[in-house]
Amino acid sequence: MRRTGYLSLLCALVLYAGSRFVRRFGFDERVLGVELEPLTLLALTLASLLLAFYGSYTVCRTYLVTHTQNKRRQHDVRNVLRLTFGILGMIAVFGVITREWVSVLFSLGVLGFAVTFALQQPLFSLIGWLYIMTKRPYQVGDRIAIEEMRGDVVAVDFFVTEVWEIDGDLVSSNQPSGRIVTVPNSTVLSARVVNFYGEGVQYVWNELSIQVAYETDLQFASDEMIDVATDHLGDEMARQVREYRDRLAETPVELDVNERPTVNITQGESWVELRLRYLVHPRRGTRVRNALYADILERFNEHPDRVKFPVSRNR
Numbered sequence: 641m642r643r644t645g646y647l648s649l650l651c652a653l654v655l656y657a658g659s660r661f662v663r664r665f666g667f668d669e670r671v672l673g674v675e676l677e678p679l680t681l682l683a684l685t686l687a688s689l690l691l692a693f694y695g696s697y698t699v700c701r702t703y704l705v706t707h708t709q710n711k712r713r714q715h716d717v718r719n720v721l722r723l724t725f726g727i728l729g730m731i732a733v734f735g736v737i738t739r740e741w742v743s744v745l746f747s748l749g750v751l752g753f754a755v756t757f758a759l760q761q762p763l764f765s766l767i768g769w770l771y772i773m774t775k776r777p778y779q780v781g782d783r784i785a786i787e788e789m790r791g792d793v794v795a796v797d798f799f800v801t802e803v804w805e806i807d808g809d810l811v812s813s814n815q816p817s818g819r820i821v822t823v824p825n826s827t828v829l830s831a832r833v834v835n836f837y838g839e840g841v842q843y844v845w846n847e848l849s850i851q852v853a854y855e856t857d858l859q860f861a862s863d864e865m866i867d868v869a870t871d872h873l874g875d876e877m878a879r880q881v882r883e884y885r886d887r888l889a890e891t892p893v894e895l896d897v898n899e900r901p902t903v904n905i906t907q908g909e910s911w912v913e914l915r916l917r918y919l920v921h922p923r924r925g926t927r928v929r930n931a932l933y934a935d936i937l938e939r940f941n942e943h944p945d946r947v948k949f950p951v952s953r954n955r
Contacts, residue, residue, distance in 0.1 A: 645698030655688035768825030869901035
């Protein structure tokens, strides 16, 4: 891509030299009574200008993307450069055509007030994009929930955000549906946005519920569930909880966070519900839950005298 950029700059330089040559020596050719010299000068100048902007954009993008390791930052760099060079190129083209730079800038300002009423939604989406770029409610690669949709952000353009849908109408259990959902960027200005994988804390709390009979040794069952969860998540969860506490220390929120999994007990009509609470990466939630279920049930079945399951039509 950088070679293409340099080639475009070279062509722009050649065309600009051609325009200077025509301007200096000129020619008196006419077609259907129309002088060709002004049209040729305009065409050469515009072509050189467009190639210069395209070449500069390509060179800058290649350099910045190459020196940016984070894929999310690469995506942002491309969008910002596209917007910057696009605006500058549009102003330059209008300036060359009208030869009145001040008038062009003034006209663009007046035109901006006019199009505000005609293009409210696209403008709101562009403002939403600027908000996303500065405040970072989410970025490429994050798992988010916005309005009724949940999924992983795959692209954030000037007007829309593309999300790879999770759950939806086709599947469940935090599995991708394979569909791409397009959300206007203006939505972030009015809707609730939940980020499951932000820059602050990249793990979320999950719960796993198992129903047991009242005859169960609840302390034993709780300890078994905690031991299984600790075997699966112990060191990883402790490390993330420390980061979670560091994040909380930066806020006025006072919250006690356990480094190990915990079990909460809830009374049902004909059973007792044991709810295992643990910290897990949002993209591994279903996989971890399935593994915990399998190991916990295996542990419980090894002790039928201490853990009993409810048998009832009400269950």
